[in-house]
Amino acid sequence: MSEIKMPTFLAVESALKDSGLAVTPSELHGLLVGMVSGGLPLDDQTWKPLIYDYTNEGMGWPDSAIKMGEQVFQSTVSELTSDVIVLEMLIPDDTETLMNRADGLSEWVNHFISGLGLVELKMDKASESLKEALLDLEEIARLGIDEDDDLEEQEALFEQVLEHVRICVLTIHAELGQRVHKDSSKTVH
Incomplete structure (x- = not known):
């Protein structure tokens, strides 16, 4: 089985x-x-109309963009449903300035919260840990980098925030996300 790679x-x-x-x-x-x-079905194409509505006024995407979107979707599903859950966020890497990476993280977190809304997250049924994780993410989405502060210290704080975002997202996914059911009854001969 080949591993699906994030572009x-x-x-x-x-x-x-x-x-x-x-x-x-x-x-x-x-x-x-x-x-x-947030619980979107993993085995159909329901994500596409949601993305089209949210990003392109309901219009479909050109083929090259949808192929890239499918690759991002499939690698995301693979990461979140594998035996060892990993979450690599698609934000600017460390070759970019800290400001650009912080902006990318803010965009990522804001749109993560929007994605939960698109699948109609019901907060009245959410656990306390999920509510706390969501509140943390809302706070993180408003954070910024102060250019006048020590950039080395800001870099270390950014890495801590990045790890906290991962933990919050995985907490939410653990409670609400769909699972890929693997057939364990198959026998290899």
Whole structure:
């Protein structure tokens, strides 16, 4: 079985820009992770109309962009449903400035929350840990980098915030996200 790889930030950015779509890779990935973590079915195409409505006024995407979107979706599902859950956020990497990475994280978190909303998250049934994780994410979405502060210290804080975002997202996904059911009754001969 081949592992589905997340495309690079630059590859996704290029496909979206070339298609004339006003969405960043961080926004797209945050939205998809939010929808998947909120319980979106994993085995159909229900994510596409939601993305079209949210990013392109209901109009479909050009083929090159939808192929890239499918790759991001499939790798997201693979990450969140594998035996070892991993979450690599599609935000600018450390070759970018701290400001650009912080902006990317903010976009990602805001769109993650929007993705939860698109799948109609019901807060009245949510656990306290889910509510706390969501409140933390809402607070993180408003954070910024102060250019006048020590950038080395800001870098260390950014890494801590990034890890906390992962924990919050995985907490929400653990409670609401769909699971891929593996057939354990198969026998290999």
